[in-house]
Amino acid sequence: MKKESRSNLEAPHSMQKKAEKQPQQSSPPQDILKQLYRMMLRIRLFEEKTAELVQKNEILCPSHLYIGQEAVATGVSASLRLDDYVFSTHRSHGHYIAKGGDLNALMAELYGRVTGCSRGRGGSMHLSSPEVGFIGSSAIVAGSIPLAVGAALAFSLRRQDRVAVAFFGDGAVNEGTWYESMNIAGLRRLPVVFVCENNLYSTHMHVAACLADTDIHRKAEMFGMLCHSYGNTNVVEVYVTAKKVIEAARRGEGPSLIECMTYRWRGHVGPNYDLDKGLRSKEELDQWMAKDPINRLEKQLLQNKLLTERDVQRIRGEIQKAIDDSVVYAKKSPFPDEKTLLNNVFKEKIN
Numbered sequence: 001m002k003k004e005s006r007s008n009l010e011a012p013h014s015m016q017k018k019a020e021k022q023p024q025q026s027s028p029p030q031d032i033l034k035q036l037y038r039m040m041l042r043i044r045l046f047e048e049k050t051a052e053l054v055q056k057n058e059i060l061c062p063s064h065l066y067i068g069q070e071a072v073a074t075g076v077s078a079s080l081r082l083d084d085y086v087f088s089t090h091r092s093h094g095h096y097i098a099k100g101g102d103l104n105a106l107m108a109e110l111y112g113r114v115t116g117c118s119r120g121r122g123g124s125m126h127l128s129s130p131e132v133g134f135i136g137s138s139a140i141v142a143g144s145i146p147l148a149v150g151a152a153l154a155f156s157l158r159r160q161d162r163v164a165v166a167f168f169g170d171g172a173v174n175e176g177t178w179y180e181s182m183n184i185a186g187l188r189r190l191p192v193v194f195v196c197e198n199n200l201y202s203t204h205m206h207v208a209a210c211l212a213d214t215d216i217h218r219k220a221e222m223f224g225m226l227c228h229s230y231g232n233t234n235v236v237e238v239y240v241t242a243k244k245v246i247e248a249a250r251r252g253e254g255p256s257l258i259e260c261m262t263y264r265w266r267g268h269v270g271p272n273y274d275l276d277k278g279l280r281s282k283e284e285l286d287q288w289m290a291k292d293p294i295n296r297l298e299k300q301l302l303q304n305k306l307l308t309e310r311d312v313q314r315i316r317g318e319i320q321k322a323i324d325d326s327v328v329y330a331k332k333s334p335f336p337d338e339k340t341l342l343n344n345v346f347k348e349k350i351n
């Protein structure tokens with residue numbers, strides 16, 4: 001019995017060595033590169049609009065913006081099927097959009113309208129769109145992790161070739177549930193992919209002030225995972241790695257963890273840059289903005305003549321129109337009826 005589980009644990013380590021020896025080689029097909037570009041831009045422009053609307057006090061719910069981290073949600077979700085499940089955090093707009101969530105329903109949710117994806121009851125931190133496999137976001141730090149493990153256990157027991165993904169920040173690695181969830185996922189070889197978006201900060205603390213060892217991907221290795229870590233936010237690298245580990249999970253080869261070093265350009269919550277808080281410097285922000293994953297891919301597509309300047313303007317225009325339309329849709333939608341306030345809160349009486 002012991003021997004069996006030991007050999008189970010050895011498999012991912014040997015795969016990991018292979019993956020490390022042969023880092024990113026072949027470029028994805030052209031249509032995938034264009035899709036990745038379009039999706040990152042969709043998230044960025046949606047978030048910039050959200051920032052503007054929060055600043056104008058049009059959107060009142062606390063909004064944790066994803067600007068700067070787009071490569072992660074985009075690169076991972078591009079290899080997921082509709083029936084795969086994603087679980088997310090308080091910073092979840094990008095994950096929702098990348099999994100195929102509807103923009104109108106997202107904007108309406110931010111406006112607290114009944115047409116929102118959570119019927120106007122959740123706001124920015126409690127999104128849900130099960131029809132596209134975005135099961136939900138939770139503001140409980142690390143909350144996405146055991147939920148994804150539970151879904152993966154269900155897939156495994158039903159012998160389905162589906163995969164669950166948990167997105168979480170570096171702050172979640174301080175939570176006990178992270179270790180417990182990693183352990184059960186490793187032990188049962190569950191089809192789950194853990195995606196740690198290490199943006200260096202959790203609220204106003206640097207990762208080095210929270211973790212005894214800041215190499216998050218190395219911690220996951222001890223649970224028998226195939227682990228990868230990236231020092232920047234290159235969407236192609238994220239895509240290639242995620243595709244590999246998602247396919248491995250689908251084949252029943254067990255869980256993985258991807259740690260993406262990334263950066264949120266805005267402050268912890270809201271549209272400001274928070275450079276006056278004495279926490280991070282303008283130099284640090286500038287360094288990360290210079291590595292903008294969207295600019296980087298745009299340049300590559302233009303240089304390789306896969307897109308022209310005109311294409312770029314057209315794509316931007318199409319996305320911007322969809323976002324502007326979502327604002328019109330949200331503002332036209334009614335608020336939930338006050339009488340329904342307690343619906344779905346308490347168990348309904350069964351007659």
Ligand SMILES: Cc1ncc(C[n+]2csc(CCOP(=O)(O)OP(=O)(O)O)c2C)c(N)n1
Pocket residue numbers: 090091139140141142168169170171172199201202203268
């Ligand atoms: C269990 C729990 N503890 C504390 C909080 C308060 N809180 C909200 S967001 C956050 C920081 C999360 O940081 P991280 O996980 O790195 O994600 P990021 O905000 O950087 O995306 C904290 C501590 C919470 N929501 N839940």
